Amino acid sequence: MCGIAGMVVSAGQRPPSAPLGRRMIDVIRHRGPDDDGLHCDEQAMLGMRRLSIIDVEGGHQPLYAAEGQVCLVFNGEIYNFRELRRELEREGHVFRTHGDGEVILQGYLRHGADVFARLDGMFAIAIWDRRSKDLLLARDRFGEKPLYYTNNARRLLFGSELKSLLQSTDCPRDVAPDALRAFLTYGYVPSPGSIFAGVSKLPPGHWLRCRDGRVELHRYWRPSLEAKTSLSEADAIEELAGLLDRAVSSRLVSDVPFGAFLSGGLDSSTVVALMARHLSQPVKTFTIGFKEADFSELDDARQVARHLGTEHHELVVEPDAVSLLHELAWHFDEPFADSSAVPTFLVSQLARRHVKMVLTGDGGDELFGGYDRYLRLLTLEQLGMLGRPAAAALRVAGALLPDPLGGRLGRIGERLQLPREHRYLSGVALMRADTARALHPEAGGDRHYHLPFLDEADADLGAGRSSLDRAVAIDLQSYLPDDILVKLDRMAMANSLEGRSPFLEPRLAGFALSLPESFRLRHGRGKFLLRRVAERWLPQRSLTKPKQGFAIPLAQWFRGPLRGMATDLFTSRAFRERGLCDYRAARALLDEHVSGRADRREALWQVICLELWAQRFLDATPAGN
Known part of the structure; x- marks a missing residue:
C-alpha cells in the first residue's frame, strides 16, 4: 500500500525536477510513512511512499527490470501475485524480491499492457519504459485505488492524490463548471473529470499510454450484467x-x-x-x-x-x-x-x-442489490406505468399536503416526469434541483443528469435493460x-x-x-x-436488521456545534466574493433548518464541505516547479 506520483516530459523539454518529485511524494506521506523512493532521468520522474504490508523488508520501490530500462511504482495489493509469479518463473523469469510489485514488472516484460487484466487486486500502477519512451498508467477494475493525471503536449503529471499534482505550477487550477454542478447534485465529482478543468481521474478498469505528449486511453475490463446464471x-x-x-x-x-x-x-x-x-x-x-x-x-x-x-x-x-x-x-x-x-x-x-x-x-x-433505493426505483417504475396523470396528481398532492408527506409525494411526481433513464439518478441526488439552482444559477435542471457514466452504464448492460441492472450499472460507474x-x-x-x-x-x-x-x-x-x-x-x-448506513446526527449538529461554523462561513467576505454559492441562499438554508421549518442538513453539509475545500485548495499559493 503506497502513494505514487510522477511526471513524464516530451522529448526536448526540460527534464523533470527531483525537488518537485520530492514535494509530490512528501505531501502524501500519510499514504506511506514507512519508506519512500524516487526515480529521475532525462524524461521521467516516478516517486512513491510506502506503507509496508507484504514483503516488509524487501518491497522497496521504484523497482527496475531490463537492465534498469523499465521502472515501476505502484499503490495497492495484488492478491494473486503468487500464482502469477509461479507462471513467470516457469517461463524463466528470475525474481529478486518476495513482493507483488516485481510480479507486475516481470508480467509487463512478458505480456505488455495485457498484464493488467491478469491482476486480481486493488492498484494504481505507473511503468516508465525507457526503451520505447512509454509511460503506462493503470487502475484496478472497480477503482479501489485512485489515480489523477493532467497532460498537454509538453508533459504529463500523475499522482494518487490531487494534492501531489498541485505541487507543480503546471497543474490547472480553474474550477470545472460541470464538476461544480455535479457536486451540488450528488455530493461528489464523478469520474473521469475532477474539480479542476484539465485534470482527470483515470477511470476504473482502464490503462493509459503516454508517448511524446500523446495520450491513449484503453479499457481492459468492464462489468457484465447481461448474462444471467441458470443455476438453481x-x-x-x-x-x-x-x-x-x-x-x-x-x-x-x-x-x-x-x-x-x-x-x-x-x-x-x-x-x-x-x-x-x-x-x-x-x-x-x-x-x-x-x-x-x-x-x-x-x-x-x-x-x-x-x-x-x-x-x-x-x-x-x-x-x-x-x-x-x-x-x-x-x-x-x-x-x-x-x-x-x-x-x-x-x-x-x-x-x-x-x-x-x-x-x-x-x-x-x-x-x-442492498440499497433501499433499488426497491424504491422499482416502485417508481410501477407508478410510471400509470402515465402522466399519476405524476401530475402526485405533484398536486405534494403541494397541498404538509411536509414531510407532501414533500415526498411532490418529489415522486417530479421524478415520474423525468425521462426514464434519469429517474434513478434523480433519486440518488443529495440536493434538489431547485435548491441547487438557488445556490448556483447554472446548477440543477434535467441537463445536469446527463453525466458520462450514463453512456458507460449502457455499454455495461449490453442488451439488458432491467431497471435494477441499469441502477446497478450506474452505481458501478x-x-x-x-x-x-x-x-x-x-x-x-x-x-x-x-x-x-x-x-x-x-x-x-x-x-x-x-x-x-x-x-x-x-x-x-x-x-x-x-x-x-x-x-x-x-x-x-x-x-x-434494517439497513442503517454509517450516518451521523447532522440535523442536530447544525442546530448545535456546526451552527456557529456555518454562520461564520456564510457571512464571510471570502465566501461572498468567491461566488461558488450564493451567500443569501446559503444563509436562508441555515435559517430554515435552525428554525425547524425544513430539514436542510444535506444541502448545508454540501455547502460547508465545498467552502472548506475552497479555502484549502483555491486560496493556497501554488508551489514552484
Missing part, C-alpha cells in the same frame, strides 16, 4: 458460499497485524465470519458509535462480535466537528459531501492503534468508485491504514452481477441470496 437457487447458494470464502481468504495475505471494520450489518459481519474460519487467533474488529441512539450500531456489532468470538474494540465518539471537517477537506482533495466520511475516519483512527490493514464490507450493496471507495481510501490512508474489500474480488463480483433479479431482491428486501448464505454463520439479528 440451491446450487447458487453453494457457489456463492465458495466464492465468498475464497475472496476473503485471498485478502488475508499480510505480513503485518490486521483486522476488520464491523458494523453488525450483513456485509461486514459476513466478512468477519469468514475471516474467523481462516484464522487461529480471534479477529480484531472495530466499530464506533454516537451518543444519539438512532445513529449508533454498537449493540449490533457487539452481538456479532460475541457470536464470532472476536477481539472487539469500540469507541463512543463526540468528535470536534469543526476541526475534523478541516482535516477531511485536506484529505479528499476535491469537494466531497458524504457525511459518513466522519465515522469512517474515526473508525480508521481507532483501528490504526492496533493494526495496519482491515477488511471491509464495501461493494456488497451494489453487487447484491459512479457511486461506488467516486463516493464509497474514495471515502474508504482517503479516510483509511489519512490514518496510514490499508482497507481491503473482499466483495470486489473479480470472480465473486462477476457471479453476483450474473444473479437474476429474484436472487437479489425478494420479499421486499435486497441481498436475498447473500442472506441465505450468511445465515449459516451469523446471528438472526444480522440477517434481519
Whole structure:
C-alpha cells in the first residue's frame, strides 16, 4: 500500500525536477510513512511512499527490470501475485524480491499492457519504459485505488492524490463548471473529470499510454450484467458460499497485524465470519458509535462480535466537528459531501492503534442489490406505468399536503416526469434541483443528469435493460468508485491504514452481477441470496436488521456545534466574493433548518464541505516547479 506520483516530459523539454518529485511524494506521506523512493532521468520522474504490508523488508520501490530500462511504482495489493509469479518463473523469469510489485514488472516484460487484466487486486500502477519512451498508467477494475493525471503536449503529471499534482505550477487550477454542478447534485465529482478543468481521474478498469505528449486511453475490463446464471437457487447458494470464502481468504495475505471494520450489518459481519474460519487467533474488529441512539450500531456489532468470538474494540465518539471537517477537506482533495466520511475516519483512527490493514464490507450493496433505493426505483417504475396523470396528481398532492408527506409525494411526481433513464439518478441526488439552482444559477435542471457514466452504464448492460441492472450499472460507474471507495481510501490512508474489500474480488463480483433479479431482491428486501448464505454463520439479528448506513446526527449538529461554523462561513467576505454559492441562499438554508421549518442538513453539509475545500485548495499559493 503506497502513494505514487510522477511526471513524464516530451522529448526536448526540460527534464523533470527531483525537488518537485520530492514535494509530490512528501505531501502524501500519510499514504506511506514507512519508506519512500524516487526515480529521475532525462524524461521521467516516478516517486512513491510506502506503507509496508507484504514483503516488509524487501518491497522497496521504484523497482527496475531490463537492465534498469523499465521502472515501476505502484499503490495497492495484488492478491494473486503468487500464482502469477509461479507462471513467470516457469517461463524463466528470475525474481529478486518476495513482493507483488516485481510480479507486475516481470508480467509487463512478458505480456505488455495485457498484464493488467491478469491482476486480481486493488492498484494504481505507473511503468516508465525507457526503451520505447512509454509511460503506462493503470487502475484496478472497480477503482479501489485512485489515480489523477493532467497532460498537454509538453508533459504529463500523475499522482494518487490531487494534492501531489498541485505541487507543480503546471497543474490547472480553474474550477470545472460541470464538476461544480455535479457536486451540488450528488455530493461528489464523478469520474473521469475532477474539480479542476484539465485534470482527470483515470477511470476504473482502464490503462493509459503516454508517448511524446500523446495520450491513449484503453479499457481492459468492464462489468457484465447481461448474462444471467441458470443455476438453481440451491446450487447458487453453494457457489456463492465458495466464492465468498475464497475472496476473503485471498485478502488475508499480510505480513503485518490486521483486522476488520464491523458494523453488525450483513456485509461486514459476513466478512468477519469468514475471516474467523481462516484464522487461529480471534479477529480484531472495530466499530464506533454516537451518543444519539438512532445513529449508533454498537449493540449490533457487539452481538456479532460475541457470536464470532472476536477481539472487539469500540469507541463512543463526540468528535470536534469543526476541526475534523478541516482535516477531511485536506484529505479528499476535491469537494466531497458524504457525511459518513466522519465515522469512517474515526473508525480508521481507532483501528490504526492496533493494526495496519482491515477488511471491509464495501461493494456488497451494489453487487447484491442492498440499497433501499433499488426497491424504491422499482416502485417508481410501477407508478410510471400509470402515465402522466399519476405524476401530475402526485405533484398536486405534494403541494397541498404538509411536509414531510407532501414533500415526498411532490418529489415522486417530479421524478415520474423525468425521462426514464434519469429517474434513478434523480433519486440518488443529495440536493434538489431547485435548491441547487438557488445556490448556483447554472446548477440543477434535467441537463445536469446527463453525466458520462450514463453512456458507460449502457455499454455495461449490453442488451439488458432491467431497471435494477441499469441502477446497478450506474452505481458501478459512479457511486461506488467516486463516493464509497474514495471515502474508504482517503479516510483509511489519512490514518496510514490499508482497507481491503473482499466483495470486489473479480470472480465473486462477476457471479453476483450474473444473479437474476429474484436472487437479489425478494420479499421486499435486497441481498436475498447473500442472506441465505450468511445465515449459516451469523446471528438472526444480522440477517434481519434494517439497513442503517454509517450516518451521523447532522440535523442536530447544525442546530448545535456546526451552527456557529456555518454562520461564520456564510457571512464571510471570502465566501461572498468567491461566488461558488450564493451567500443569501446559503444563509436562508441555515435559517430554515435552525428554525425547524425544513430539514436542510444535506444541502448545508454540501455547502460547508465545498467552502472548506475552497479555502484549502483555491486560496493556497501554488508551489514552484
